[in-house]
Amino acid sequence: MRLTDRVAIVTGAAAGFGEAIARFFVDEGAKVVVADLNGEGAEQVAASLGDSAAAIRADVSQGGDVQAMVDLALQRFGRLDILVNNAGTTHRNMPMLEVDEASFDRVFAVNVKSIYHGAQAAVPVFRKQGGGVILNIASTAGIRPRPGLTWYNASKGAVITMTKSMAVELAPDKIRVNALCPVAGETALLKDFMGEDTPEKRAAFIATVPLGRLSRPDDIAKAALHLVSDEADFITGVAMEVDGGRCI
DSSP states (O other): TTTOOEEEETTTTHHHHHHEEEEHHTTOEEEEEEEESHHHHHHHHHHHHGGEEEEEEEOOHHHHHHHHHHHHHHHHHHHOEEEEEEEOOOOOSSSSGGGHHHHHHHIIIIIHHHHHHHHHHHHHHHHHTTTTEEEOOOGGGGGGGOOOHHHHHHHHHHHHHHHHHHHHHHHTTEEEEEEEEOSSSTTHHHHHHHSSSSSSHHHHTTTSSOOOOOOBBBHHHHHHHHHHSSGTTTTOOEEEEESSSTOO
């Protein structure tokens, strides 16, 4: 049991990558706060995980909601050891000048500002406890961008740079900070990444992945489990590609 007695928050955990991460963490002994803008979905996932999970509706672009996630972890489970910033959004695949300002702002608020809010709420707790782990879910989009997703790509590039800078600054506090960079996967965002979900579009996306498939939630959960566990206690500041070779 690699996460026995650890307490984690996983954002965007009502479905997809986040749900898989929450389930893997509980299976390895952790207590988990399941946070999602879809409060009903978060409640359903938490209920399926039993007493090891608590649910909260949270908009990660709002500092008050993020603070409430941390407060719930402390109130329900007595501590906080791991923060997984998984919640994310995108604009539809389209020419960069056609993305409206509201969509741009939302992408950066959810994908980037959320990490600022998470640090503001969690880092003081980690410092008081003598350490902790932050895991940011970035994307191969921040390393090898695809056309039509310019502003989304930029947001994930920011996540990667933030991860490395946070890792350096927080290392003296024994706080590790890493990122995962999944290739496009079987999640609710896939249709927007492709512009439209057709067999031809999927085939074109899959053709860019040497191992011949899209990412799956379990792929990301396995990598997340490794990076937050003691197996990775000397790893910080990495942006691990979980991409079937896409970024080679």
